[in-house]
Amino acid sequence: MGALLDWDQRLFTRVATVRVPGADPALRRLSHAANHGRLWLGTAAGLGLVGGPSGRRAALRGLGSLALASFTVNTLVKWGARRPRPLLEGVPAIRRLARQPHTTSFPSGHSASAAAFATAVALESRRYGLLVAPVAAAVAFSRVYVGVHYPGDVLAGVAIGAGAAALTCRWWPLRPVLPERERPAARAPALPLGKGLVVVVEEPAGAAVPEAPGSRARRLRALLPEAEVIEAGPDDPFTELLAAAADRAVDTGGALGVCGSDARAGTAARAAAERGLALAVFSAGTADRFALDVGVPDVEDTALAVVRGEAVSVDVGVARSGTGEDIWFLNEFSIGPYPELARLRAELEQRRPAAPTTAFALVRVLGAARPVEVNVNGRPRRVWLLLAGNGRYVPEGLTPAFRPRLDDDLLDVRLVDASHRLARTRAVAAAVLGALEHSRVYEAERVPWVELDGFVGADALTFDGEQRPGAPGLRLEKEYRALVVYRPVRGRAEPVPQARGPAARARRGRGRGRRPPADGGPSV
Numbered sequence: 001m002g003a004l005l006d007w008d009q010r011l012f013t014r015v016a017t018v019r020v021p022g023a024d025p026a027l028r029r030l031s032h033a034a035n036h037g038r039l040w041l042g043t044a045a046g047l048g049l050v051g052g053p054s055g056r057r058a059a060l061r062g063l064g065s066l067a068l069a070s071f072t073v074n075t076l077v078k079w080g081a082r083r084p085r086p087l088l089e090g091v092p093a094i095r096r097l098a099r100q101p102h103t104t105s106f107p108s109g110h111s112a113s114a115a116a117f118a119t120a121v122a123l124e125s126r127r128y129g130l131l132v133a134p135v136a137a138a139v140a141f142s143r144v145y146v147g148v149h150y151p152g153d154v155l156a157g158v159a160i161g162a163g164a165a166a167l168t169c170r171w172w173p174l175r176p177v178l179p180e181r182e183r184p185a186a187r188a189p190a191l192p193l194g195k196g197l198v199v200v201v202e203e204p205a206g207a208a209v210p211e212a213p214g215s216r217a218r219r220l221r222a223l224l225p226e227a228e229v230i231e232a233g234p235d236d237p238f239t240e241l242l243a244a245a246a247d248r249a250v251d252t253g254g255a256l257g258v259c260g261s262d263a264r265a266g267t268a269a270r271a272a273a274e275r276g277l278a279l280a281v282f283s284a285g286t287a288d289r290f291a292l293d294v295g296v297p298d299v300e301d302t303a304l305a306v307v308r309g310e311a312v313s314v315d316v317g318v319a320r321s322g323t324g325e326d327i328w329f330l331n332e333f334s335i336g337p338y339p340e341l342a343r344l345r346a347e348l349e350q351r352r353p354a355a356p357t358t359a360f361a362l363v364r365v366l367g368a369a370r371p372v373e374v375n376v377n378g379r380p381r382r383v384w385l386l387l388a389g390n391g392r393y394v395p396e397g398l399t400p401a402f403r404p405r406l407d408d409d410l411l412d413v414r415l416v417d418a419s420h421r422l423a424r425t426r427a428v429a430a431a432v433l434g435a436l437e438h439s440r441v442y443e444a445e446r447v448p449w450v451e452l453d454g455f456v457g458a459d460a461l462t463f464d465g466e467q468r469p470g471a472p473g474l475r476l477e478k479e480y481r482a483l484v485v486y487r488p489v490r491g492r493a494e495p496v497p498q499a500r501g502p503a504a505r506a507r508r509g510r511g512r513g514r515r516p517p518a519d520g521g522p523s524v
Contacts, residue, residue: 008152015144015151016090023145024094030135031142032097034110039139040066040117047121047128053297058124061168062117069116069164073109073157081106083153091147101148108149108157111140115161123165123174173394173401184407186484188278189255190309194224196254197280197306198245201231202238202264216259220282223303227257239267246271255280255306255486259299262290262331263466269316269483270328278484280306290330290464293403295487305486312489313481314406317390319463321471329390329463333476335372336385336458337365371418373456380454384416384423388476392446396437398427409480414444449477 020027033039044059051058083106088096103109118136122129140158143149149157191197201217217231230245232238242258246268249256257280258268265281265288272279282299283291294314296302305311319327371382385398389412393400398414416427423441430439437444453473460467461474 008150011151012086012144013090016147027142027145028095030138031146034139037066037113040113054125055128058121058128061120061124065116065120065165065168066113069112069161072160073107073112077107078104086147086150088147095146097146105149106153107160108143108153110143111154111157112161114139115158116164119162119165184313185489186311186313188309188311188484188486191254191306194227194306196252197224197227197257198249199227199229199257200241200245201229202260203231203233219299238264242268242271246275246277249277250275257282259284262288262464265290266328266330266464269330273483278311278486280486293406294485301488302486305488310489311484311486314483314485315391315409316479316482318477318479320475327463331464332387332389334387334462337369370457372458374452375454377451382418384418386415388413388450396444407481409478410446410448411450411476412446413450417441417443451475
């Protein structure tokens with residue numbers, strides 16, 4: 001330990017005596033600008049304003065990482081290390097700060113904050129990370145150059161900051177850039193200027209949202225001037241408008257478009273697939289999970305794909321009730337308070353990116369919830385909530401973030417078992433530790449189908465965030481690559497399998513109204 005301290009002192013003395021032309025005033029001002037995180041708060045504001053979706057996400061993760069690193073350094077580590085600041089005898093007066101810090105030296109809080117913010121930004125966007133990293137490195141170096149920290153303090157701060165940024169991924173998973181091969185290209189008509197596209201737009205209800213009425217429709221008309229854009233207000237019959245729009249798209253040989261919630265997109269998906277149309281999904285906001293997972297986070301992405309005629313094939317989930325009324329879903333089916341859990345987690349994530357938002361949301365949601373009794377594949381279960389996703393979600397847990405692919409022909413079934421002692425408390429504790437997938441109250445399995453009946457305590461069922469009346473029983477399954485969705489892709493389009501034909505059903509061994517063999521069913 002003594003040898004390390006001696007090395008640290010010698011390196012500090014060497015940096016203190018070296019002269020970098022023009023660096024004295026610049027590094028002193030830079031070091032001062034980073035006080036209390038002001039430099040990074042300003043950078044985050046800039047990213048949020050001009051950086052687009054990736055910039056806003058990078059800014060949020062950066063601020064959360066900065067808060068976590070600052071708390072760790074200033075509250076936990078500094079008071080335990082108690083290392084005094086370096087002596088300023090060898091530091092030229094022109095470099096010294098006007099006001100010297102009064103806290104202990106180890107580790108460097110400025111370096112921890114700089115490393116945390118830069119690492120977090122790089123995790124979300126390499127481009128912005130390359131811009132921020134040199135500034136963060138200069139801030140870290142300046143703390144030694146102006147004489148307020150030893151090099152070892154700075155290195156420890158950098159390690160803590162980078163670790164804090166990495167730790168946020170445990171609670172707020174990254175959305176990776178997925179390879180094109182995981183989105184099988186499909187054939188769809190190219191519609192220059194949108195000619196032949198019929199779009200139904202769900203306009204927001206006036207002052208209830210920050211958008212002005214009609215703004216979505218105006219934006220689409222500006223991007224695709226020859227498309228037919230139909231505005232649907234809160235009181236308009238959206239399903240009937242979609243059906244009429246789909247019929248017109250068939251007559252013109254074009255495509256169907258939708259701009260609205262995921263539940264509206266699910267309705268449009270069925271109308272398009274049943275008529276053999278490609279679907280253009282225009283994102284209506286950050287909550288449109290299907291558009292994000294397909295790969296069209298902005299309306300410009302969808303418009304570009306429509307003009308080029310580029311599309312992909314995706315699965316859809318189907319809930320069959322035995323009454324002849326099937327319900328399609330694009331994201332997930334759920335029982336219990338899952339929609340409220342997902343909404344609350346999204347709100348908390350915007351305010352506290354680095355915090356264990358899943359745990360906070362679970363405390364509030366499960367505290368007021370009641371267990372639901374249901375038979376899962378004939379097995380009686382008592383659950384706090386049950387989720388069946390259209391495709392495998394990552395990460396594990398009760399608030400999955402995204403799907404690596406949308407054509408895996410599987411349902412992602414997850415539940416919290418209420419039959420265990422202190423199940424709610426154990427679920428929350430596991431979520432705080434980021435280890436919910438290892439808890440005995442949590443179960444998950446990927447299956448081709450699942451049957452649910454005997455509902456007690458579930459008056460309503462939820463599909464893509466929209467509640468529907470309960471049913472005596474449901475069979476959840478998949479329609480393999482049943483939907484063609486516009487999305488910018490590369491490579492040659494491949495034929496789309498006929499997912500609704502009897503041959504495809506026989507191949508997967510689950511025709512309408514037929515039960516698979518007893519030994520082939522899921523065990524959830």
